[in-house]
Amino acid sequence: MTTYLRPRDLDEGLHARAEHADWTVLAGGTDLLVNANHRAAPVGMIDLWRLADLCFVRVEKTSVAIGAGTTWTEVERHPAIRAKLAPLALAAREIGALQIQARGTLGGNVGTSSPVGDSLPALLALDAELEVASVRGHRRVPYREWCTGYRTTHLAADELIIAAHVPVPDATTRTSWRKVGTRRAQSISKVMGAAAITLDGDVVVSARVALGAIANRPIRITAVEDAVRGQRLGVAGDAARAALRGAIQPIDDVRSTATYRREVAENLVARFFSVS
Amino acid sequence: MERPSATGLAVGLAPVGASVPRVDGFAKVTGRALYLDDLDAPGAWHGATVRSTIAHGVLEAIDLDPAFDWSQVVVATAADITGNNFANFIRLIEDDQVALVPIGGRVMHVDEAIALVSAPTRQLAFIAAKHVKPRIKALPAVFDIESALAANQKLFGADNIFKQFLIRKGHVSDAELEAVFAGAARVIEGTYQTSPQEQMYIETQAMMARWDGEVCRIVGSMQCPYYVHKAMKAFLDCDADEVVISQSVTGGGFGGKEEYPSMLAAHVAVLAKKTGRAVKMVYDRDEDIAATTKRHPCRTHHRLAVDASGEILAIDADVVMDGGAYLTLSPVVLSRGVLHAAGPYRSPVVRIRGRVVATNHPPHGAFRGFGAPQTTFAYERQIQKLALALGEDALAIRKRLAVRAGDTTATGQLLGISVGTDEVIGAIEQVAGKPPVRDGHGPSGAPVRRGRGVVFYFHGAGFTGAGEQRLAGRAAVAVTADGGFEVRSSSTDIGQGAITMFSQIAAGALGVDPAAIVVVDPSTAQVPDSGPTVASRTCMVVGGVVEKAALAVRAKLEAWAAAHDVRGSIGEVARAYAVKHGELVEIVAYEPPPGIAWDDSTYTGAAYPVFGWAACLVDVEVDLDTYEVAITRCVQAIDVGKAINPSIVKGQIEGGTLQALGWAVLENVVYKDGKVANANMTNCIVPTFADAPDLETILIEVPYPYGPSGAKGVGEIPMDGPAAAVANAVEDALGCAFDELPISPEVVAASKPRWRKS
Numbered sequence A: 001m002t003t004y005l006r007p008r009d010l011d012e013g014l015h016a017r018a019e020h021a022d023w024t025v026l027a028g029g030t031d032l033l034v035n036a037n038h039r040a041a042p043v044g045m046i047d048l049w050r051l052a053d054l055c056f057v058r059v060e061k062t063s064v065a066i067g068a069g070t071t072w073t074e075v076e077r078h079p080a081i082r083a084k085l086a087p088l089a090l091a092a093r094e095i096g097a098l099q100i101q102a103r104g105t106l107g108g109n110v111g112t113s114s115p116v117g118d119s120l121p122a123l124l125a126l127d128a129e130l131e132v133a134s135v136r137g138h139r140r141v142p143y144r145e146w147c148t149g150y151r152t153t154h155l156a157a158d159e160l161i162i163a164a165h166v167p168v169p170d171a172t173t174r175t176s177w178r179k180v181g182t183r184r185a186q187s188i189s190k191v192m193g194a195a196a197i198t199l200d201g202d203v204v205v206s207a208r209v210a211l212g213a214i215a216n217r218p219i220r221i222t223a224v225e226d227a228v229r230g231q232r233l234g235v236a237g238d239a240a241r242a243a244l245r246g247a248i249q250p251i252d253d254v255r256s257t258a259t260y261r262r263e264v265a266e267n268l269v270a271r272f273f274s275v276s
Numbered sequence B: 001m002e003r004p005s006a007t008g009l010a011v012g013l014a015p016v017g018a019s020v021p022r023v024d025g026f027a028k029v030t031g032r033a034l035y036l037d038d039l040d041a042p043g044a045w046h047g048a049t050v051r052s053t054i055a056h057g058v059l060e061a062i063d064l065d066p067a068f069d070w071s072q073v074v075v076a077t078a079a080d081i082t083g084n085n086f087a088n089f090i091r092l093i094e095d096d097q098v099a100l101v102p103i104g105g106r107v108m109h110v111d112e113a114i115a116l117v118s119a120p121t122r123q124l125a126f127i128a129a130k131h132v133k134p135r136i137k138a139l140p141a142v143f144d145i146e147s148a149l150a151a152n153q154k155l156f157g158a159d160n161i162f163k164q165f166l167i168r169k170g171h172v173s174d175a176e177l178e179a180v181f182a183g184a185a186r187v188i189e190g191t192y193q194t195s196p197q198e199q200m201y202i203e204t205q206a207m208m209a210r211w212d213g214e215v216c217r218i219v220g221s222m223q224c225p226y227y228v229h230k231a232m233k234a235f236l237d238c239d240a241d242e243v244v245i246s247q248s249v250t251g252g253g254f255g256g257k258e259e260y261p262s263m264l265a266a267h268v269a270v271l272a273k274k275t276g277r278a279v280k281m282v283y284d285r286d287e288d289i290a291a292t293t294k295r296h297p298c299r300t301h302h303r304l305a306v307d308a309s310g311e312i313l314a315i316d317a318d319v320v321m322d323g324g325a326y327l328t329l330s331p332v333v334l335s336r337g338v339l340h341a342a343g344p345y346r347s348p349v350v351r352i353r354g355r356v357v358a359t360n361h362p363p364h365g366a367f368r369g370f371g372a373p374q375t376t377f378a379y380e381r382q383i384q385k386l387a388l389a390l391g392e393d394a395l396a397i398r399k400r401l402a403v404r405a406g407d408t409t410a411t412g413q414l415l416g417i418s419v420g421t422d423e424v425i426g427a428i429e430q431v432a433g434k435p436p437v438r439d440g441h442g443p444s445g446a447p448v449r450r451g452r453g454v455v456f457y458f459h460g461a462g463f464t465g466a467g468e469q470r471l472a473g474r475a476a477v478a479v480t481a482d483g484g485f486e487v488r489s490s491s492t493d494i495g496q497g498a499i500t501m502f503s504q505i506a507a508g509a510l511g512v513d514p515a516a517i518v519v520v521d522p523s524t525a526q527v528p529d530s531g532p533t534v535a536s537r538t539c540m541v542v543g544g545v546v547e548k549a550a551l552a553v554r555a556k557l558e559a560w561a562a563a564h565d566v567r568g569s570i571g572e573v574a575r576a577y578a579v580k581h582g583e584l585v586e587i588v589a590y591e592p593p594p595g596i597a598w599d600d601s602t603y604t605g606a607a608y609p610v611f612g613w614a615a616c617l618v619d620v621e622v623d624l625d626t627y628e629v630a631i632t633r634c635v636q637a638i639d640v641g642k643a644i645n646p647s648i649v650k651g652q653i654e655g656g657t658l659q660a661l662g663w664a665v666l667e668n669v670v671y672k673d674g675k676v677a678n679a680n681m682t683n684c685i686v687p688t689f690a691d692a693p694d695l696e697t698i699l700i701e702v703p704y705p706y707g708p709s710g711a712k713g714v715g716e717i718p719m720d721g722p723a724a725a726v727a728n729a730v731e732d733a734l735g736c737a738f739d740e741l742p743i744s745p746e747v748v749a750a751s752k753p754r755w756r757k758s
């Protein structure tokens, strides 16, 4: 038997979380239910689906706060996210397909922290910060420090994910996103990446480049970021390609090959720094 | 003004040729159709299967985990089959496949059934199955065609060859054939490989059995009730009326529910016997992908000899398929493969050799196209290479070399009636338009290269050779005791629209509205054996029988009305007749058209009563950053004889086309040590709507005088051609050949050194 709790507000959720470290947190369920048939039923369940305290998008002065309970449909349709945080909106519309987007949440993608979580490279490239909370209080963690390994994160056993705070890139920064999956929809990424590139004319001032599906967690590629600094677009693409070569160790699996992942990752990264 | 009838058909409009709505459509889209898993059987238990994890070995023991509580669970093994005096094999072409591997018996493939469990809930049955542990001593296993042919490890006979064929036309010896090749101005030669493919019907395999005294009643998801009946009669060693097989609403088959349901039927029958209850078995998706049949992987070596004027002098094809661990349907799949291997092209000399070999893969089996898609891929790649070698336009060369009425096929069959070559090629010519501009940029800004491919192909409709004659499929049309009209046939509706089509044909022949026709649910207790629901034969062959039976009923009713001075519509006459005499049944058996002669010993003569003809055009766009092949346009022009229901026919063509496009670029079944490594829907992918281009379908109707209203087969043909069209298009885009499926992004990436420099 599984005890089921649908908290009325965040506070009740946090208290339940504090008391029952072994209960499962449920949001849209699109990750959790996939393996439900193959696992023992959880002892208890805290259902956060549509919890008002987690369902919000707040446009602030220099950033946008996206509640953990926000679905991908909501992310994709939000005018401010579309206009200012394009990689996140683009990632949202490529997560699963319509049904999954209507149910899957940002908090769930971040909570699962799969190496193929599609929003995660976008959060890295946009230098998001996560807000988490427990009965002990709220804290913020830079997203680049969030993932600790294969599907592991800094979330403590009594904490819930509250929101992602995503700084809005300034006018001199251009952003990019591309997902390469096994097919066009309902598809697991073989490689995907996002970039935020700050330019002075056509010279790269600084860049954040992140890739997914090529390591045990989504990663920033600092070797590329260092290599492109001060380079002109175009030349920067070649430099990015060369720098990436030694920086990643993709693997062979049933979905693709290491060779393919490496080559496509290089092409994507080079494309991010191409002219036009 | 025309008034719509219950079927939406305007009164007075002929039912045949109209897109009346699907009889089963409303129940299906509203979720009211009851599939096997929806059927409620009070007190029914659930079954699960214990399977081998080893590809080849000897079963030494079956251990039950002593820590598990077995009090709620029944376990059955091969000993329960023999213990009940049942026969432990699944009858098909041979009786070589066991239902459960006995202790001391040989395990032939991963996921072979070893034991069964039954429990009050499905969950408990699945959990219990995990606590049954077969002990298997491994033997060396065979996973590829080369090792199978080397026959160091013997799986079947002395040479591991399940079946072989040799077809010769225009020559008597290999030396003679080689002389033609030696004298040719040009020889085009290549080896083509196609991959296994999963049917991915939406409803997984499902079956339920119940013993009613001495009678075993089986209901389930299936294409061919009488195949299951034949297998179960042998398995239970009983009389025909001691086992009743009924089809439940079936969520797709594509060949995957042609032979495999007999295995489930045997399993649920054994469990029902042992538990004394109804037992239901519904496969998990992962289990279904892992354990059931797939399209045969195939390797075809193909040679074309051409003279100085570009005419074909000789065609030589050598086809080898991987049959998997048991013979099952492999001989007939191979047969259709070799019979199509020369393609619809004129050639005075043809040699086709075919072999299907035993390996330790799960048995490969029926899948839409049934061997023809594999060899079509080979010959349409060859014709394309010839076009490139001669610098000739892709459609022009096909038009120049294609067979017409008066020509003969590889088996010497003289083509006479219903040859749609010029119509299908002409239709594509008309809509083709300009080929896409080679270089450009895709939506992501990545550079792309575009290309176009075309193919011309054919597909034999109905059973091969004397098959239809031997089978003499029967169907009945009846006036029921309460004066309604019934069609009784064992041809199943598996989503392809068979019952709607039958009701239209019967309505047309009787002169009534299709809504007045009831097509009876197929059960061996109430319908005659119309033959299996396969081989693009349901409309052309069984539909023709239904038409004859309906005409016979109508003639009888009209004669009776005249004799008794009864006036009114045919429906009114039928009701009057029923009041007086009760039921009126006309059972008709199939008779082949005149002049059909086939020699099975030499594989010569009329391989098929008639062929469907098709041409397909595909445009592709290859993304040079990701190496993905996007199909941007696909046009199929298919000669179907007559579209009884154009909307259903188009649906069949679109579905088959998308299956073929998926096979071309993204579908694959990956085996690792004989086990399906991608046995889930996440990794064993099929195209989604987002992957599908707008499919353009052109229906061509060159009537077949012996089909109902001129109709011939359409179910399989759309699957045969598009994969080669995609390969031809990608070759056009990149300037290098693609002779293996799938043309995945990984394969395209690896081909980069071979790309045309531009």
Ligand SMILES: Cc1cc2nc3c(=O)[nH]c(=O)nc-3n(C[C@H](O)[C@H](O)[C@H](O)COP(=O)(O)OP(=O)(O)OC[C@H]3O[C@@H](n4cnc5c(N)ncnc54)[C@H](O)[C@@H]3O)c2cc1C
Residues within 6 Å of the ligand: A024, A025, A026, A027, A028, A029, A030, A031, A032, A033, A034, A048, A054, A068, A069, A094, A095, A096, A097, A100, A103, A104, A105, A106, A107, A108, A109, A110, A111, A112, A116, A117, A118, A119, A159, A160, A161, A162, A186, A187, A188, A189
């Ligand atoms: C058919 C299908 C296709 C898919 N396609 C994609 C795809 O293309 N790309 C992709 O990235 N993903 C895909 N997914 C995975 C999934 O949809 C996403 O990861 C989604 O964002 C998960 O959100 P959810 O709300 O459904 O998470 P859930 O399943 O409810 O939860 C996921 C995990 O996050 C934890 N969690 C959720 N919310 C919180 C919170 N507020 N605080 C703490 N922990 C929390 C849960 O405890 C659980 O461990 C797919 C899934 C399916 C079934």
